[in-house]
Amino acid sequence: MDLKLFFDPISSDIQVDSLPSSAIAHSMYINQGQLPELDDRDIAIIGVQESRGANEENQKGISLSATEIRQSFYRLKKGSGNLKVVDLGNFRNGPELTDTYQRLQEVCGYLMENNILPIIIGGSHDVDLGQYQAYENQEKLITVLNIDNKLDLADPKSALPVDAHIHKIFKYDPNYLFNYYQLAYQSYLVEAKEAELIEKLYFEAVRLGVVKENIKELEPIVRDADMMSFDISSLQAHYCPGAVDSNVYGLTGEEACQLCWYAGLNDKLSSIGFYDYDVYKDTTDRKTAFVIGTMIWYFIEGFYNRKGDKNFRSNDYLVYEVSMGGEPSSIKFYKSKLSEKWWMEVPHPEETSGFLRSRMIPCNYSDYETALEGEVPNRWITTYSKFV
Numbered sequence: 001m002d003l004k005l006f007f008d009p010i011s012s013d014i015q016v017d018s019l020p021s022s023a024i025a026h027s028m029y030i031n032q033g034q035l036p037e038l039d040d041r042d043i044a045i046i047g048v049q050e051s052r053g054a055n056e057e058n059q060k061g062i063s064l065s066a067t068e069i070r071q072s073f074y075r076l077k078k079g080s081g082n083l084k085v086v087d088l089g090n091f092r093n094g095p096e097l098t099d100t101y102q103r104l105q106e107v108c109g110y111l112m113e114n115n116i117l118p119i120i121i122g123g124s125h126d127v128d129l130g131q132y133q134a135y136e137n138q139e140k141l142i143t144v145l146n147i148d149n150k151l152d153l154a155d156p157k158s159a160l161p162v163d164a165h166i167h168k169i170f171k172y173d174p175n176y177l178f179n180y181y182q183l184a185y186q187s188y189l190v191e192a193k194e195a196e197l198i199e200k201l202y203f204e205a206v207r208l209g210v211v212k213e214n215i216k217e218l219e220p221i222v223r224d225a226d227m228m229s230f231d232i233s234s235l236q237a238h239y240c241p242g243a244v245d246s247n248v249y250g251l252t253g254e255e256a257c258q259l260c261w262y263a264g265l266n267d268k269l270s271s272i273g274f275y276d277y278d279v280y281k282d283t284t285d286r287k288t289a290f291v292i293g294t295m296i297w298y299f300i301e302g303f304y305n306r307k308g309d310k311n312f313r314s315n316d317y318l319v320y321e322v323s324m325g326g327e328p329s330s331i332k333f334y335k336s337k338l339s340e341k342w343w344m345e346v347p348h349p350e351e352t353s354g355f356l357r358s359r360m361i362p363c364n365y366s367d368y369e370t371a372l373e374g375e376v377p378n379r380w381i382t383t384y385s386k387f388v
Contacts, residue, residue: 001110006103007089009033010047011067016074024083024297025074031089038086043300044116045087046107048123052097053161054276058124058244061278066090066122068279068286073293081304097126097161104130109137112270117303119296120273124244125152126161128229131273132169135227141178144169145225147259149186149234149250151194151205162244162276170201178386181221183259184208184234184251202385208234208249215255220362220379222262223341228272230260232292239291242282253291257298264302265339267309272299307339312360322371331380333368334360342368346380348387 009031016025016032029036038044047066051059070087091107094100108118108131120131125148135142146152146166156164169177180203187195187207198205204221211218222228233245239253240246251259263269274292282288309316312334320333332345343360344367367377 001106003038003088003107003110004035006092006107007031007035008092009089010070010087011090013067014070014074019074022077023074024076024078027078027083027085029086031087035088036086038111038114038116040084041086041116042084043086043119043303044111045085045119045121045296046104047087047090047121048104048127049090050093050097050100050123050127052093052100052124053126053165054124054244055160055162058278058281061242061280062122062124062244062276064279065277065289068282068289069121069274069277069292069296072286072289073296076293076297079297079301079304081301083300083304085300100127101130101133105133105136108134108271112138117269118271119299120271120275121292121296122277123273123275124162125229125231125275126165127275128273129161129165129168131227131229131271132172134271135176136174138176141176142226143179143181143224144177145181145183145222145228145263146231147183147229147234147251147256148231149184149208149245149247150189151182151185151198153194153197179203179224179383181225182206183218183221184211186247186249189247202382204382208251211251212255215258217364217366219262220342220364222259223266223268223362225263225266225269226271228263228269230256230272230274230295231276232256232274232288233276235291240277240288242277242279242286242288244276244278244281246281253294256291256295260295260299261302264299264304265306266302267306307336309336309339309341312343320368322368324371324376325374328376328380328384331371331376333363333371344368344371344377344380346383346387348384 049063051062152166154163182205233243236250237246318335334343370377
């Protein structure tokens with residue numbers, strides 16, 4: 001694939017050479033006029049300017065968001081490890097909105113085929129359709145994690161794309177969506193029938209209050225995701241006044257960074273996007289851009305601290321089999337000696353090859369304790385229900 005057809009250099013307003021030598025920008029390969037080579041790269045940043053799926057009043061500010069995010073992110077200090085990160089520049093919009101989705105699908109699919117994780121910055125939230133469609137040719141079922149204060153399940157025939165993109169993901173043909181999680185939705189912004197639909201499909205939506213009660217308990221959900229889509233409207237207006245749908249209530253900046261850290265650590269996760277930042281709504285010192293830049297920093301830092309938790313048949317795991325005395329007769333738990341994280345095994349029809357990646361379900365030690373008490377953990381039940 002000739003990536004030059006899809007990208008323009010970063011904005012000339014960003015003076016990389018003027019940044020301190022310790023800035024993370026100097027440890028990256030950046031398209032400042034010539035597209036860098038992808039050889040031996042781990043992560044590729046894609047700046048998106050597509051905003052036609054949003055309200056007209058937000059479109060201009062969204063289209064400028066990638067540049068402002070870079071301005072903040074580039075100034076941060078390099079973390080640990082030898083970074084192999086490339087910034088491909090600004091993605092060229094298609095003639096129509098759907099053309100942008102298709103182009104992003106092609107580029108993200110190509111990057112993932114070459115074991116390069118795309119980080120999408122900027123654009124309206126419906127752009128994650130292109131991110132999702134990039135998994136179409138991977139011949140496996142995937143899990144999507146969406147962090148948003150709304151469910152975005154409106155009817156595409158009568159709503160803006162930004163309000164209906166999750167609906168389109170659910171209806172997309174071919175269907176390769178195995179599981180869907182949504183974190184930090186706010187009940188007073190969601191119609192009851194939308195929440196009921198999530199439950200009916202055996203998907204999981206977690207209210208903001210539950211997330212804030214104990215964010216560490218939600219780490220297995222993040223660890224289960226192949227794709228993560230982050231709408232910054234899920235953060236409090238105090239931290240992200242430049243979010244398209246900025247509200248008083250939401251995640252704190254620290255909580256958002258912790259979720260990004262978990263996502264970076266997730267060996268399974270292969271793409272992430274940060275959406276719905278309107279530059280014109282931000283403060284003069286670009287507080288929102290700084291928070292998003294820091295979230296990206298934590299994600300990359302987590303990525304370079306991955307433990308390689310993939311091969312469950314290796315000697316890197318302790319296996320515990322709990323007898324249940326009913327159905328199921330027993331449940332196997334796996335604890336990684338490297339990361340000390342837990343998984344449990346859920347049986348499924350072996351001939352259905354698409355489910356092979358989904359039989360090992362991330363869990364907490366508390367799920368193991370639940371099984372020891374003779375109860376089947378909810379995560380096990382929810383997953384098994386998808387097979388029968």
